Amino acid sequence: MRFIPTALDGVVIVEPEPAHDSRGFFARTFCVREFGAQGLETAFVQHSLSHSAARGTLRGMHFQRGPYAEVKVVTCTKGAVRDVLIDLRPRSPTYRRWEGYDLTAANRRSLYVPKGFAHGFQTLEPDTEVSYLISEFHAPAAATGVRHDDPAFGIAWPLPITEISEKDRNWRDFAEAVHT
Numbered sequence: 001m002r003f004i005p006t007a008l009d010g011v012v013i014v015e016p017e018p019a020h021d022s023r024g025f026f027a028r029t030f031c032v033r034e035f036g037a038q039g040l041e042t043a044f045v046q047h048s049l050s051h052s053a054a055r056g057t058l059r060g061m062h063f064q065r066g067p068y069a070e071v072k073v074v075t076c077t078k079g080a081v082r083d084v085l086i087d088l089r090p091r092s093p094t095y096r097r098w099e100g101y102d103l104t105a106a107n108r109r110s111l112y113v114p115k116g117f118a119h120g121f122q123t124l125e126p127d128t129e130v131s132y133l134i135s136e137f138h139a140p141a142a143a144t145g146v147r148h149d150d151p152a153f154g155i156a157w158p159l160p161i162t163e164i165s166e167k168d169r170n171w172r173d174f175a176e177a178v179h180t
């Protein structure tokens, strides 16, 4: 695997290094030893999957608070997404910055998302699947988010939004949330 640092502190693109032969290839997508050697989380308690039918579907921007904060390793196994992260760690050099990453079934890239980031994506193709390794159990009481169009961040999404949940449409302004 190749581990490629990004502009956001602690966010890493993970690329498989396939061993090709006449049948196709074999590639590791997660390895306790290799992740451990990079100082990355290795204890994942969930492997989860989402399917989005329509191109332009938006999910996010999600995170769990406090002791339930999650590390996620996000991979697009079918179709394509623009994955977006916002650094919400007040002491980080990249606090409040966002960045977008194209994860596609074709490029086979995964994104390593440390604790303290809001995560979301928009599908670039119909019939898109996203797979996650997640380091914490789902804790609905600790689950929260920021709005995809919050002016505090000004995220540039690639497409008009075709589908979004009520929950995601209605996250309150980050500026209000941090001061209350």
Ligand SMILES: Cc1cn([C@H]2C[C@H](O)[C@@H](COP(=O)(O)OP(=O)(O)O[C@H]3O[C@@H](C)C(=O)[C@@H](O)[C@H]3O)O2)c(=O)[nH]c1=O
Pocket: 048, 050, 059, 060, 061, 062, 063, 072, 119, 120, 121, 132, 137, 138, 165
């Ligand atoms: C996230 C999650 C949801 N659920 C349930 C709750 C609900 O009935 C249904 C759909 O949940 P949501 O609407 O939150 O699904 P979704 O909007 O796809 O949530 C996901 O969004 C992306 C951006 C992430 O980063 C993920 O960690 C996760 O938060 O699945 C679980 O059972 N376990 C889980 O870990």
